[in-house]
Amino acid sequence: MKSSLAKTFQDIADEENSGDRIFKDRINKRVVTDEKGTALPPESVMVVLPYEEAFGHSEKTSTLLVNSKLREEYEKLNLGFEDARQRLLAALKHHTGSKKDLGREISSTFTQGEDQFYKALLRVQDELLKQKTAPLTTVRYDVIFDDNVLALLDNADFKASIENYIKQYNQLIGKSTYFRKGRFTYYNASEIAKNLADNGFFKAKHSINLNSGAKLEITTEKQLKELVEKEKEAISNDPDLRKKFAAVEKLITKNVNVRQFETYLTDNEDLLPHLANMPAFKEEVWKSYLFAFLDLYKDVIERYQAAEKRRGEIEQRLQKNGRSGRT
Known part of the structure; x- marks a missing residue:
């Protein structure tokens, strides 16, 4: 068909003046x-353009011979949120230092598959937007979520040792002057101290009161940090807890494939209670990572949702014209 005639029919299909x-x-x-x-x-008109004219030889081009104007917009939608996705993943890669495929890691953490990245991000959207802090951003992902480590953590003896440790740990937390299980932990206290300092809370001559029968007024970041460390040491140095931790360490040292994990856990004993439920821990770690790059996360979500909406409109139009628009 002569190109000018084809363009005229395409104008009819697009409901535009020629x-x-x-x-x-x-x-x-x-x-x-x-x-x-x-x-x-x-809706009765469909124009099929020559392949070379409509598609060229780009790697991203569609395999459907459809309206080139709509197809170009369709492909730009994909490229738009794909670019946002790459920016988020690059930031996460740099932050975590991980060598894993982080897109697959995120997908498998929040969905049942490794290829549902956007579904995974949408799955935690409400939780992230309500989240106030990110206490696990410093967790070394590849050290904890290494295949050899995960196999060790799934060992029955190791699970029993962790459970014994957690039981003793929770008893000590219950007796703590200031810490409360699941409500005000060492991580919470450290994060609060950091946030208050970063926002100039103490410099503005504000103070906080801690209740332990009698009120204790905290007027400086240093005072709060020292109190938190002292309380933490009182728990960590408990003789029974040390025995429980030694039992865990003994099992770790038997496995030469997890020596890096052993060193890391020794320096980050506070993570040990999390290891009893690795799927839940993995979710919390990823939510902390994503919260650290919340603006990039929001950009991906917004672009993806806008693209999905417009893509649906394009496909409806193509279907109305008797075409299939899914690429």
Whole structure:
């Protein structure tokens, strides 16, 4: 079909006025009717362009021979949120130092598959937007979620040792002057101290009161940090807890494949209670990572949702014209 004639029919399908592409000021008249003299309805027209003209040889081009204008917009939608995705993953890669495929890691953490990245991000959207802190951003992902480590953590003896440790740990937390299980932990206290300092809370001459029968007024970041460390040491140095931790260490040292994990856990004993439920721990770690890059996360979500909405509109239009628009 001659290109100008094809363009005229495409204008009908697009419900646009036709015009001369070279002499744009010329007055044009378009009359296209069926055998009964009735103007052709847009949904009855489909123009199939030559492959080279419509698609070129780009790696991202669609395999469907459809309206090139709509197809170009369709592909730009994909590229738009794909670019945002790459920016988020690059930031996460740099932050974690992980050598893993983080897109797959995120997907498998929050969904049942490794190829549902956007579904995974949407799954935690409400939780992230309500989240106030990110206490696990410093967790070394590849050290904890190493295959050899995960196999060790799934060992029955190791699970029993962790449970013994956690039981003793929780008893000590219950007796703590200031810490409370699940409500005000060492991580919470440290995060609060950091946030208050970063926002100039103490410099503005504000103070906080801690209740332990009698009120204790905290007026400086240093005072709060020292109190938190002292309380932590009182728990960590408990003789029974040390025995429980030694039992855990003994099992770790038997496995030469997890020596890095052994060193890391020794320096980060506070993580040990989390290891009893690795799927839940993994979710919390990823929510902390994503919260640290919340603006990039929001950008991906917003672009993806906008693209999905517009893509649906494009596909409806193509279907209306008797085409299949899914690429």
